[in-house]
Amino acid sequence: MASLGQLVGDIVGGHGLVSSRQEPRKTGRQYGTYGLTYPLDMGIEAPAELDNHIIFDIYIDDSTSFAALNQTTAGEPQAFQGHTAIASQKMRNGLSALGQEGASVGDAITGWLGANVSKGVGAGAKTATDSLNNFAGSVFAGARNMKKLNTSIALAVPNTLTTSSTANWGTAKMGAMGGALARGMEGGVGGIVDKFSNMSGEQATQMTGELARIGLDTAASAFQAFGLNFRDMLEVTTRRVQNSHVEQKFEEMAPREFTFVHEFVGRSKAEADAIDNIIKAFRFHMHPELVESGLYFAYPSLFDITLMFKDKENQYLHKISTCVLTGCTLNYTSSGVFSTNRDGQPTEIQMTLNFREIEVMHKHRIAEGF
Numbered sequence: 001m002a003s004l005g006q007l008v009g010d011i012v013g014g015h016g017l018v019s020s021r022q023e024p025r026k027t028g029r030q031y032g033t034y035g036l037t038y039p040l041d042m043g044i045e046a047p048a049e050l051d052n053h054i055i056f057d058i059y060i061d062d063s064t065s066f067a068a069l070n071q072t073t074a075g076e077p078q079a080f081q082g083h084t085a086i087a088s089q090k091m092r093n094g095l096s097a098l099g100q101e102g103a104s105v106g107d108a109i110t111g112w113l114g115a116n117v118s119k120g121v122g123a124g125a126k127t128a129t130d131s132l133n134n135f136a137g138s139v140f141a142g143a144r145n146m147k148k149l150n151t152s153i154a155l156a157v158p159n160t161l162t163t164s165s166t167a168n169w170g171t172a173k174m175g176a177m178g179g180a181l182a183r184g185m186e187g188g189v190g191g192i193v194d195k196f197s198n199m200s201g202e203q204a205t206q207m208t209g210e211l212a213r214i215g216l217d218t219a220a221s222a223f224q225a226f227g228l229n230f231r232d233m234l235e236v237t238t239r240r241v242q243n244s245h246v247e248q249k250f251e252e253m254a255p256r257e258f259t260f261v262h263e264f265v266g267r268s269k270a271e272a273d274a275i276d277n278i279i280k281a282f283r284f285h286m287h288p289e290l291v292e293s294g295l296y297f298a299y300p301s302l303f304d305i306t307l308m309f310k311d312k313e314n315q316y317l318h319k320i321s322t323c324v325l326t327g328c329t330l331n332y333t334s335s336g337v338f339s340t341n342r343d344g345q346p347t348e349i350q351m352t353l354n355f356r357e358i359e360v361m362h363k364h365r366i367a368e369g370f
Contacts, residue, residue: 037154038264038278040271049156052314054260056153057304058285059146059322065292073150077302079322079359080146146302153278157307158261163318165256165361172249253360258305258320263334264349272345279330279351286325300324303355319370320357327354 042050059077060069235241264279266272285301305320306313313319332338334350341347361370 036151036274036277036281038262038271038274039156040268040274042154042156051310052157053308054155054157055306055308056155057306058149058152058281059302059304060149060285061289061298062145062147063298064289066289069149071150072147075148077146077148077322077358078304078319079302079357082321082359083362083364153281155260155262155278158263160261163256163258166254168251168254170249170251172247174245174247253362255360256320256357257326258323258355258357260353260355262351262353264351265347266341266345272341275349276345279349282325282328282351282353286328302358305355318366319368320355321361321365321370322358323355324358325353326356327352329354 039050041047042053057075060072062072231242264275266275285303288297288300290296291298303323303325305323307317307320308314329352331350331352332346332348335348339347359365
């Protein structure tokens with residue numbers, strides 16, 4: 001039975017029987033192994049339909065306990081460079097600096113006591129400050145930096161590729177009283193005087209009546225406490241319904257979501273192993289990590305998704321910011337029947353991945369190509 005370390009090694013680094021390769025001319029990227037690329041012929045001699053492909057870069061927390069994930073490279077998630085994620089990154093840096101400063105102060109106090117008082121007091125102070133530093137480190141454990149795996153997953157662009165942005169707007173009802181104030185104050189006090197002075201006697205009487213009606217509508221809620229709906233009585237009697245003066249109010253932008261549906265068909269043993277490794281990798285990085293104490297879960301991995309054309313990022317498609325993987329659905333009967341190879345591996349697998357960006361888009365990010 002394979003050990004946990006061997007299992008993670010297979011998930012992250014590809015199958016042991018599969019060799020590494022670089023594809024500089026075609027993609028300009030290193031995918032690490034055949035086991036993280038599908039189709040396998042996505043490379044220098046790839047057909048034209050594979051010019052368009054997707055690269056999934058994976059970021060993990062550097063506090064991970066999986067030794068197999070220590071093969072990392074420089075870089076940070078795209079969202080951590082954005083305008084809306086600066087606060088979270090500053091919080092991380094601040095907590096880290098706080099811990100370092102606390103350790104420095106503790107060492108300074110211990111050194112001063114050890115040099116100026118007795119050694120016993122100095123040793124006791126050191127024990128106390130070490131305990132305090134350990135306690136602070138435990139409280140803020142997990143606030144670490146993200147690091148990027150030096151292997152990426154490369155898949156062909158699926159047949160269906162859609163994207164949408166959603167702006168949430170709500171209705172703001174100013175009410176008849178608010179509308180009256182807005183209309184009356186439009187020209188200031190002088191405007192009010194001018195409006196009334198230019199009205200005929202009949203118009204002024206009608207306006208006065210409508211203003212009085214607004215006052216009655218506003219006070220109508222007091223009668224409802226006694227089971228008397230005075231506002232409905234006014235509306236039915238006068239056959240006039242209050243104008244709520246509805247305006248559209250911007251609330252927020254919804255985080256963008258992306259769905260990728262990939263069809264896997266293993267044409268060889270190596271390609272079947274590649275499919276198996278890719279599925280394991282996405283499922284592995286989608287889930288949280290149980291910390292050693294068993295009391296908390298560490299956040300799952302983050303993904304940077306790049307839409308490529310040949311060896312460069314496709315400039316005609318907008319960029320995708322850092323995402324979390326919110327769903328991974330595997331359909332082993334996409335063709336309507338369940339069938340396997342001689343070793344038991346399904347012959348066809350449909351994998352649906354649902355991603356959500358961790359930051360909300362705004363004009364600055366759109367101007368940067370997102």
